[in-house]
Amino acid sequence: MTTTPIATTASAAPHAAAKATAPAADLARPDGSPVRVLVVDDETPLADLLSMALRYEGWQVRTEGDGASALRAARESRPDAVVLDVMLPDMDGLEVLARLRRETPDVPVLFLTAKDAVEDRIAGLTAGGDDYVTKPFSLEEVVARLRGLLRRSGAAAVRNESLLTVGDLVLNEDSHEVSRGGVGIHLTATEFELLRYLMRNPRRVLSKAQILDRVWSYDFGGQANVVELYISYLRRKIDVGRPPMIHTRRGAGYLIKPAEAA
Amino acid sequence: MTTTPIATTASAAPHAAAKATAPAADLARPDGSPVRVLVVDDETPLADLLSMALRYEGWQVRTEGDGASALRAARESRPDAVVLDVMLPDMDGLEVLARLRRETPDVPVLFLTAKDAVEDRIAGLTAGGDDYVTKPFSLEEVVARLRGLLRRSGAAAVRNESLLTVGDLVLNEDSHEVSRGGVGIHLTATEFELLRYLMRNPRRVLSKAQILDRVWSYDFGGQANVVELYISYLRRKIDVGRPPMIHTRRGAGYLIKPAEAA
DNA sequence: GCGCATTCTCAGACGATTCACAGAATCGGC
DNA sequence: GCCGATTCTGTGAATCGTCTGAGAATGCGC
Numbered sequence: 317m318t319t320t321p322i323a324t325t326a327s328a329a330p331h332a333a334a335k336a337t338a339p340a341a342d343l344a345r346p347d348g349s350p351v352r353v354l355v356v357d358d359e360t361p362l363a364d365l366l367s368m369a370l371r372y373e374g375w376q377v378r379t380e381g382d383g384a385s386a387l388r389a390a391r392e393s394r395p396d397a398v399v400l401d402v403m404l405p406d407m408d409g410l411e412v413l414a415r416l417r418r419e420t421p422d423v424p425v426l427f428l429t430a431k432d433a434v435e436d437r438i439a440g441l442t443a444g445g446d447d448y449v450t451k452p453f454s455l456e457e458v459v460a461r462l463r464g465l466l467r468r469s470g471a472a473a474v475r476n477e478s479l480l481t482v483g484d485l486v487l488n489e490d491s492h493e494v495s496r497g498g499v500g501i502h503l504t505a506t507e508f509e510l511l512r513y514l515m516r517n518p519r520r521v522l523s524k525a526q527i528l529d530r531v532w533s534y535d536f537g538g539q540a541n542v543v544e545l546y547i548s549y550l551r552r553k554i555d556v557g558r559p560p561m562i563h564t565r566r567g568a569g570y571l572i573k574p575a576e577a578a
Numbered sequence: 579m580t581t582t583p584i585a586t587t588a589s590a591a592p593h594a595a596a597k598a599t600a601p602a603a604d605l606a607r608p609d610g611s612p613v614r615v616l617v618v619d620d621e622t623p624l625a626d627l628l629s630m631a632l633r634y635e636g637w638q639v640r641t642e643g644d645g646a647s648a649l650r651a652a653r654e655s656r657p658d659a660v661v662l663d664v665m666l667p668d669m670d671g672l673e674v675l676a677r678l679r680r681e682t683p684d685v686p687v688l689f690l691t692a693k694d695a696v697e698d699r700i701a702g703l704t705a706g707g708d709d710y711v712t713k714p715f716s717l718e719e720v721v722a723r724l725r726g727l728l729r730r731s732g733a734a735a736v737r738n739e740s741l742l743t744v745g746d747l748v749l750n751e752d753s754h755e756v757s758r759g760g761v762g763i764h765l766t767a768t769e770f771e772l773l774r775y776l777m778r779n780p781r782r783v784l785s786k787a788q789i790l791d792r793v794w795s796y797d798f799g800g801q802a803n804v805v806e807l808y809i810s811y812l813r814r815k816i817d818v819g820r821p822p823m824i825h826t827r828r829g830a831g832y833l834i835k836p837a838e839a840a
Numbered sequence: 841g842c843g844c845a846t847t848c849t850c851a852g853a854c855g856a857t858t859c860a861c862a863g864a865a866t867c868g869g870c
Numbered sequence: 871g872c873c874g875a876t877t878c879t880g881t882g883a884a885t886c887g888t889c890t891g892a893g894a895a896t897g898c899g900c
Contacts, residue, residue, distance in 0.1 A: 368706025
């Protein structure tokens with residue numbers, strides 16, 4: 317089976333192209349062991365994509381393809397969080413949730429759901445501390461949500477605040493507020509995710525392909541230069557008229573760092 | 579086809595145009611044994627070129643020419659990293675990836691791909707921390723990427739930060755930044771790779787042929803004096819107005835070393 | 841259902857980079 | 871000190887990568 321249903325333009329960078337990111341692992345269980353995540357999805361390519369991305373966060377991932385196995389797995393391995401597709405072959409996602417709750421009452425769940433199905437069914441989930449993401453999602457988003465869940469559940473040691481800071485630029489993941497030098501900046505959803513990704517990897521060159529893979533949803537099939545475009549947008553809002561923080565590494569990608577004193 | 583289940587550390591640095599670099603081996607597995615790399619490519623000359631270069635890094639290399647054998651090899655020898663040509667005779671590169679993932683979920687993969695094929699096929703690959711390089715590539719680039727993957731995967735003991743230092747000259751592989759005496763220096767992509775190669779082999783004479791083989795892509799057909807030209811560029815940016823670090827060994831090549839006190 | 845916000849494509853402009861060529865400078869041997 | 875070989879570097883042209891404006895398409899809130 318193929319791992320990637322994706323079709324995308326990646327960057328056309330001759331020399332440097334992609335460079336992987338930091339193995340974050342800045343979330344860990346209280347005893348220091350890696351966070352355990354259970355991914356439940358019957359679409360193999362998607363499950364693979366997710367598990368790759370989550371492993372890359374330094375988490376321990378186990379995947380299951382249906383509700384029954386998921387429940388068994390949860391019982392056995394006691395995950396710190398669950399990623400659960402609401403559409404499963406054998407049973408309904410909410411059904412799984414209910415049973416899960418009976419087994420492991422405190423584990424936070426991140427639901428994956430089709431966009432139109434959100435309506436009445438998923439509402440109320442967030443009240444219980446759970447969260448959801450609509451397909452097609454971006455990996456940045458899934459990871460961010462999962463981090464949020466883990467942080468709030470207390471399962472993971474809170475090494476990580478929801479504030480990202482690079483120089484005088486501050487991004488609040490909870491409120492989605494961004495400011496530079498104390499002055500608020502309005503960003504669109506995409507701009508926000510792009511900036512978050514950059515700020516989570518300060519002083520590290522991120523290739524256009526990486527950015528695309530991470531910030532855009534997995535089914536994005538467009539031109540790679542959206543990345544250039546959004547970098548351009550961000551610069552207008554963040555760097556305009558002050559020492560720049562977003563830098564281009566020609567042929568390699570982009571990086572963000574505190575503005576130079578000079 | 580080409581199946582070289584050999585395993586060797588390079589030791590001797592032969593003559594001329596070959597790669598006679600340092601037997602680096604500064605990356606090793608946690609238990610101290612050499613890093614194991616699986617190269618999967620059906621183009622024999624390319625596979626040979628790669629395996630020579632990687633062996634010379636002190637790594638243990640095994641090469642396979644098709645997907646099926648590659649999977650078998652991966653299962654048997656449990657490599658620490660895989661170099662995978664996306665175009666294979668029997669099966670698609672992504673197919674191989676997916677199966678590989680199921681066998682050995684955590685092994686990082688470096689993809690080799692034609693430049694124009696990058697577009698829609700490679701997407702999603704960098705998401706899991708994997709990386710890719712477009713053909714024609716330079717050996718320096720492949721090795722650097724592979725190092726990056728190994729370093730981040732944790733398979734290799736982290737003896738090696740992404741910082742290269744020679745005297746007061748510092749090169750950061752993550753941010754692609756270079757500075758001498760604390761002052762930032764802007765380098766182009768080619769200059770950067772050349773300097774990286776020099777700095778990885780301090781106090782060692784590197785011939786123009788070696789440099790060409792290593793820093794320029796394998797299909798470069800131009801004049802050999804590009805090397806002189808780029809050395810000249812580097813000197814202007816690095817050595818100008820201070821004790822020189824880049825030295826010419828007439829008739830032999832170039833070397834870099836900390837500036838003399840005198 | 842209307843209008844504003846957002847996302848994205850396309851294509852031209854611009855600047856940076858790479859490289860060939862050729863003459864100038866330097867070195868080493870005699 | 872002279873000569874040939876080697877290395878250095880200025881010039882310029884072609885190419886490549888990035889940036890950005892204009893506007894079409896889509897989505898979202900009211």
